[in-house]
Amino acid sequence: MSGDLHITGIRPMGKAATSVTVRGGRIAAYGEDAPPGMETIDGGDAILIPGLVEAHTHLDKTLLGMGWYRNEVGPRLIDKIENERAEKKRLGIDPARQSARQAVLSVAQGSTAIRSHVDVDTEVGLSGIEGVLRTCEAYRDIVDIEIVAFPQSGMLIRPGTAELMEEALRLGAHVVGGLDPSAIDRDPKGHLDVIFGLAERFGVPVDIHLHEPAELGAFSMELIVERTRALGMQGEVTISHAFCLGMADRDYVASLIDALAEARVHILTTAPASRPVPPVKRLVEAGVVVAAGSDGVRDTWGPYGNADMLERAMLVGLRNNFRRDDEVEMALDVCTYGGARLMGLDGYGIAAGDRADFVLVEGETLAEAVVSRAPRRMVVKNGRVVARSGRALVEAP
């Protein structure tokens, strides 16, 4: 297929019905008649939105398709981390196969780009990175996958990990990841110096998991902002989870939000219902890029998740008490344009000239599409149909 398409009966962002013409994998025009000889599809009056962006997940560790995993894990963070390292061996979680399964599910749900953190530690070494790199390559025609080298088990506390992170970047990981500089790695300055040092040497962005609560997380956030400024990495740094922004001290939060906006540090939220969360509306209104992700999808950490970023938009809405249509639309924006800005996706959008990465979703309005979460009518990647009626046209392994 050539990446040429003509689709009638689509409503861009829920507006009046028109047609869209795609040429060479890019959106060429709206409202044209069907060009002679071009494949024409009926859009069924669905809403056209840009491809959903899964901006934070863990493709290497999903258990999709492996039979039900009975979770009997203890309550502490360290229980989950240690359980996972043990289960990886016992269950034979193959990163290439598993990442392909989740990637195909993502495509079926309308995601056209994925940022995946991938574990790097002294037990699995680089096998996760290598496996997800294979999926990234094998499925490059249907989804863009960006890989974050992620020290899930800690970095400084597990000697040898920093060297493996460096090797991961050499192999082709696209982003350097970090994790709770104080709470896990016990040395915030040391942790961040290594992470930002790698980013500088390899010229890659940074994405740091920050679960640290309240004032402890806020201190780490300040250190991250300082380094972002000092290295001129504005726009290249993401803080994932950022639970500290959900703390009670509103004035402190306001000062942090100002600092994030000024240093153009992005915030990634999964909108968990059981944890404090970054206030999406306040962040967006302050000009901070906010994106969202599924986090783990059915893994040893927990049974939830279906890689549906339209459902994630709903969860962002529920968590932030978004009830008005303009607020629900903001949640959807987080799961589309927000993710695209965080990942720096080139040519993202639905204007003429943009890459033809889009989804046809069912609903009278954008808000209805979000709360209904009906199976996606169609998903188009680089001008080619990659999923229909909630099913990917490519088989998962």
Next chain:
Amino acid sequence: MSGDLHITGIRPMGKAATSVTVRGGRIAAYGEDAPPGMETIDGGDAILIPGLVEAHTHLDKTLLGMGWYRNEVGPRLIDKIENERAEKKRLGIDPARQSARQAVLSVAQGSTAIRSHVDVDTEVGLSGIEGVLRTCEAYRDIVDIEIVAFPQSGMLIRPGTAELMEEALRLGAHVVGGLDPSAIDRDPKGHLDVIFGLAERFGVPVDIHLHEPAELGAFSMELIVERTRALGMQGEVTISHAFCLGMADRDYVASLIDALAEARVHILTTAPASRPVPPVKRLVEAGVVVAAGSDGVRDTWGPYGNADMLERAMLVGLRNNFRRDDEVEMALDVCTYGGARLMGLDGYGIAAGDRADFVLVEGETLAEAVVSRAPRRMVVKNGRVVARSGRALVEAP
């Protein structure tokens, strides 16, 4: 149809596959051969669970099937209450029609019993109660509906409302409802005296919406417990929402939980992601009956909700950070047995002799059924199939 059925290939609560025989609308036996002449159905290896219980919703105010409602409502509680009263007239929200639509959707999702709060105020008078009573009667063969007379706009602050509440109970409302005795009605003693007075005179249970936060809600909770004890109404009183149980003061919460358990006052949660919530596990472990509900489904208050109590179990799990299988099973128990105990449903369960109200759900385990939320394979009410493959066999108006 007679309420006789034989279904092969079902797994009761996810256990080993067997068959179930239904006679006269009740579960007769497991593991029997197909009785001659009886309708036999293939259960497809689905899990059999008792009917889901929607223990808190507002059937009279859903906008299902009425075209998308663009929500531009202000942020305060009073904005939502006043907006709704105005929109009821403007939009022509017909309680009989709308409650029927949501009831049929509930049946399709596997709920076999519903407790619905129904507005009573000096503007709509008893039209809501009359409308939902009609639905209750018209759909009695496919779902049990219990009606709570609910003073949504306040009772003492709107003179005439208490008299309408009394009239609602005379018309056939099954439960007397209350609402924020301090925050809305400005007179906690006065409010509760009227509510419990009506309960005593009509011999009906009580179900009070309590959104009041922290110490204020805790004070109301204490007053409710005191009256429950004084009137010997143990087991007949429910506190819905009970956000105060989500407050930070764990010792105070512990004393409240003890009092609830001792007075057998039930707790209803919708597990909202954006509010403090009752701690489900602590309550269940203390012996308090905990049930769950959808709350409003696509109404002027907000766009969310699909009446799916399997999805609600997932949201209860997410809100309470339930990750282990036994915890997810607890969330499902809340949405089945918990609701049945709260409503006092007679013959509820899946043992031989119980009413044949059950659902066949897809999944390898109970936890997978909850997190996957696949369309229900089959819903049986009083021994008759009322929904298949996610669709009710009765049409909604």
